[in-house]
Amino acid sequence: MSLWSILVVPFAEYAFMRTALVACIALAVASGPLGTLLLLRRMGLFGNVLSHAVMPGAAIGFALAGSALAVLSIGGLITGLAMVLFMMIGTRFGEQREDVSLAAFYTASIGVGVLVVSLRGTNVDLMHVLLGTVLAIDVPALVLIVTIASIVVASLAFIFRPLAIQSFDPAFLRATGGSDIAYRAIFLVLIVLDLVAGFQALGTLLAGVPLLLPPAAARCWARRIGPLVGLSIGFGIVAGYAGLLASYHLNVPSGPAIACAAALIYAASTLVPASRILMTALKATRPI
Template sequence: MSLWSTLVAPFSEYAFMRSALVACMALAVASGPLGTLLLLRRMGLVGDVLSHAVMPGAAIGFTLAGSSLAVLSAGGLVTGIAVVAFMILGTRFGAQREDSSLAAFYFASIGLGVLIVSLRGTNLDLMHVLLGTVLAIDVQALVLIVAVASVVVAVLALIFRPIALQSFDPAFLRTMGGSDSAYRAIFLVLVVLDLVAGFQAFGTLLAGVPLLLPAAAARCWAQRIGPLVGLSIGFGMAAGYVGLLVSYHLNVPSGPAIACAAALVYAVSALVPASRALVAAFNATRAT
């Protein structure tokens, strides 16, 4: 088996593989900077919760219009933004800590979404909502994913400086006249938009994979925000490409294959710097 048939032929011969690859690349470009900022803000759990917050709205859309892409996306967007609003209001005016509210939203979203889909759909429908179908992305879904990714990148480009500053020093942003709560709300809405796009490909269980795992891997290699974003995008693209190839050649589900590829990138990224630190410490000990 040649390198061409292994690495390139699946995408050159099959349109569904090309569509899946373009979707993964678009999601990587949008998710890279968002995931980096989420982790810099120590809000990784928030991203995971919001990925599941999309599920009840998508489930309601499914009961109303079946597999209609527009209705599923609109429902997921509405419930995702609603959870953002409740989370902000609850932590500001409520008595509960943010982590308690996030845990409640996390389990409530999963339970409610599964219940709604189960009332009308089959087990196959439930698996589609939970895990998505990367290889079944059609032109309409691809256009939606690319459009949402473009909007996210464009808005981030316009307000990246204050949002990045808020991630490091929100107090300084306030002294410069910036609205801390407004930028935080805009940022979380962008995260929801990205997760709605990711839901089309990865379902609610795995929608957070391109958002969090590549960014976590990038943090093992860089400290400055520019390299962090670049590495996060690159790792996301690599995980999507490798995962699709593994899915094609081994005939395994594409979403979980991409998730495993991203997890492998993170594992290697976490272990290599750690091993270098151990070797350096060992050499320093021998020298003394």
Template sequence: MSLAASLGDWLFGPFLDFGFMRRALVACLALALGSGPVGVFLVLRRMALIGDTMSHAVLPGAAVGFLIAGLSLPAMSLGGFIAGLAVALLSGLATRFTALEEDASFAAFFLISLALGVMIVSLHGNNVDLMHVLFGSILAVDDVSLVLVAAIATVSVLALALIYRPLVVECFDPGFLRAVGGRGGAVHLVFLVLVVLDMVAGFQALGTLMAVGLMMLPATAARFWARDVWGLVLAAVLVAMVSGFVGLVASYHGNLPSGPAIVLCAGVIHLASLVAGPHDSLVARRLRRRHLRA
């Protein structure tokens, strides 16, 4: 067998041979399509860490769903969605009606939520359950879960397309949007709902703890590949898709947990982009040190 053929077999064989690998791959690609663009806007809105806090905030809901229905993505997703939305709304309301800043507000509510989640799981489950909830198990994706992930990705892409222009303006010049009568608050709310939705879609593949990984890392990596919003979105989706694919292959051959493998792949791409991406990376800045003629 030639080298190319055996490399091809190594890369694609697992998906040709096993249905569960194919389903896992489709779930990852759908996830990339939904989460990538949302992550880009989180970075543009300087909300990267809020995405992270949200991933912890969904835990109690996911835990309750898990206890009721086992490792069922729909049940965990619904629970996580409700918990995440509650934290987002409570934080938003607290920011609006008290003196607390948005980040402090989010931090307070997500910590309460996280502690609640760990408490629920440790009271009623065992360590294996906790590992499942935290790290996911993509190799158990069934058809229902697959449809759910695909549906969420579809809704996410469509909704983002609908609010795209006001969302861009709300990030760039919120005062302008208010002055022309654009509903910045409503746009922000829809966006937060999409963040929570895409995060719960990542449960099965990546676990509650790392669902945010496939949202943020491709977006931060994209920063070094593109210079306009569309380019950032495309780059983020591509990075997320490649991470999903490579992560699954690595997890199959190395017998590694899929969630960390996928997120680590995205991490490696991020680090490589940081060092050598075409825009504003360490190398790009060094190469462009010689200035142009005035």
């Protein structure tokens, strides 16, 4: 079997593979810069919790209208935005620390979502909501994913600079007249939108993979924000491509395959600073 038949033929012969690849590319382009800013703000756990916040709304939408794309998306968007609102109010005026609130919302979202789907659907429906079906994405779902990704990228093009400044020095942003609360709210709304798009392909359990793992891998290779964003997008595209190929050739679920590919990229990237430290240590122990 040639490399051409392994790497190219699945996408050349099957439209569903091409559709899935375009969806993965769109998610990588939108999630790369968002995930970079998210990790620079040390809010990785927050992004993971928000990915599960989409689940109750999507589950309620499923209970009301089955697998209707618009209802699932609107339901997930509503509960995701509600989570952002509750978190901002709770951490600003409440007595609980942010990590306690995150843990509470995380478990509650999963519990409510699984319960609702279990009451109105089958185990297959539950797996669809949890893990998604990227290889079953149709044209309307692809249009939705690309549209959301375009909105996220266009929004970041206008406000990326203040968001980057806020990630490093919120006090400087306030001193220059920027609204710390407003930019934080816009940033969180963009994350929810991105997760709603990711939910269509990867399900609620894995929607945060393009948002977190590629930027985490990129941080092992670069320190400046420009290269970080570029590497995050590149790693996301490679993970999507490799995961789809693994799913096709090994007959394994596509969403988990993409997640495993992203995890392997991150694991390999962590060896880069480790090798540098080892080489430095070896040079230091050489006799003069």
